Amino acid sequence: MGVAAKDPESYLPLTESVFHILLALTDKERHGYGIMQEVKRRTKGKVKLGPGTLYGSIKRLLEGKWIEESTERPDPAINDERRRYYRLSELGKRIAAAEARRIVDLVHQAREKKLLPDEAVGKLV
Amino acid sequence: MNFTQRMAFAAQRVYGWLLTFYPLKFRSNYGPLMTQVNRDLTREAMAQSGFLSLISLWLETIKDLVASIWKEQFDAWRRDMPPKTRIAFLIGSIFLGISALFVIVNVLQYEIGINLAWNPFDIVLERTKDTPLRLVFDAVILFGPAVAVGLFILPHVEIRLRPGEDELAAIVIHKVEGLSLLLIGLSVLVLGIIGLYLVGENLPCLIGQQVSC
Numbered sequence: 001m002g003v004a005a006k007d008p009e010s011y012l013p014l015t016e017s018v019f020h021i022l023l024a025l026t027d028k029e030r031h032g033y034g035i036m037q038e039v040k041r042r043t044k045g046k047v048k049l050g051p052g053t054l055y056g057s058i059k060r061l062l063e064g065k066w067i068e069e070s071t072e073r074p075d076p077a078i079n080d081e082r083r084r085y086y087r088l089s090e091l092g093k094r095i096a097a098a099e100a101r102r103i104v105d106l107v108h109q110a111r112e113k114k115l116l117p118d119e120a121v122g123k124l125v
Numbered sequence: 126m127n128f129t130q131r132m133a134f135a136a137q138r139v140y141g142w143l144l145t146f147y148p149l150k151f152r153s154n155y156g157p158l159m160t161q162v163n164r165d166l167t168r169e170a171m172a173q174s175g176f177l178s179l180i181s182l183w184l185e186t187i188k189d190l191v192a193s194i195w196k197e198q199f200d201a202w203r204r205d206m207p208p209k210t211r212i213a214f215l216i217g218s219i220f221l222g223i224s225a226l227f228v229i230v231n232v233l234q235y236e237i238g239i240n241l242a243w244n245p246f247d248i249v250l251e252r253t254k255d256t257p258l259r260l261v262f263d264a265v266i267l268f269g270p271a272v273a274v275g276l277f278i279l280p281h282v283e284i285r286l287r288p289g290e291d292e293l294a295a296i297v298i299h300k301v302e303g304l305s306l307l308l309i310g311l312s313v314l315v316l317g318i319i320g321l322y323l324v325g326e327n328l329p330c331l332i333g334q335q336v337s338c
Contacts, residue, residue, distance in 0.1 A: 032161075055158060059154070
């Protein structure tokens with residue numbers, strides 16, 4: 001997860017938890033609990049990140065500069081000094097996009113092999 | 126404060142204690158944040174269906190702790206540990222692993238009576254019979270857990286030479302970390318089982334109740 005290799009493709013495939021964290025941070029800055037809630041909501045409870053898995057991944061994402069710690073608070077009204085907010089870096093965005101393209105490509109291949117009905121794939125692409 | 130609230134409070138304290146099993150650096154960076162998230166999750170569980178949600182949360186929490194503690198410990202071992210400490214942990218783990226496996230295999234085969242298709246220790250005992258290697262094998266099995274305890278303690282011990290002061294030298298034992306504590310505990314357990322096994326086997330001879338020893 002170093003920063004030397006610039007090609008986002010070289011970081012793929014991502015683990016499920018890492019991709020979900022990156023997705024959760026795509027639209028806005030969130031704190032740890034906010035990321036967990038967003039992942040749970042988006043996957044309808046199928047993916048639940050525990051605090052250990054979440055902060056282990058956050059540690060590695062920060063080290064790789066895929067995400068950054070934000071000093072600004074998205075909503076000053078609910079500002080909580082104890083919480084740390086994270087946002088996606090440019091590198092993180094490129095990697096998340098590359099992973100999404102990889103998944104779409106896999107789905108295309110699955111469609112070619114008639115593993116998925118066409119209408120289900122149409123929604124994805 | 127009702128029973129569920131008391132349980133929730135106790136669970137949060139236990140969670141804080143379990144965080145000691147993470148590497149120190151990780152714990153100091155993320156421990157307070159993880160505690161905060163655990164508090165949020167507990168509050169959420171309490172708001173749902175109280176005690177049952179709390180049980181469900183704890184099952185998930187244990188799964189998460191087991192998976193992530195080993196991952197972070199391995200990460201710290203690989204990246205943050207000084208080479209000397211890393212070697213001590215590796216050798217200690219090998220010693221403990223061999224002795225623990227010996228105990229497990231023997232208890233399964235000879236105490237519980239499960240017929241194992243392949244017992245690596247029987248093969249080693251057979252092949253090293255009447256050779257110096259047998260002594261090495263016996264020494265590893267008998268003293269392995271004790272050596273492991275020493276090696277797991279070693280990273281926390283500092284020997285300071287203080288010429289010019291009242292004392293010539295000092296041995297300082299730093300706070301033993303969670304993982305070391307767990308491994309020391311396991312080593313002592315294996316050591317105790319081997320000790321009991323040996324005493325149990327040889328007790329009639331030791332107290333002179335058996336003629337053919």
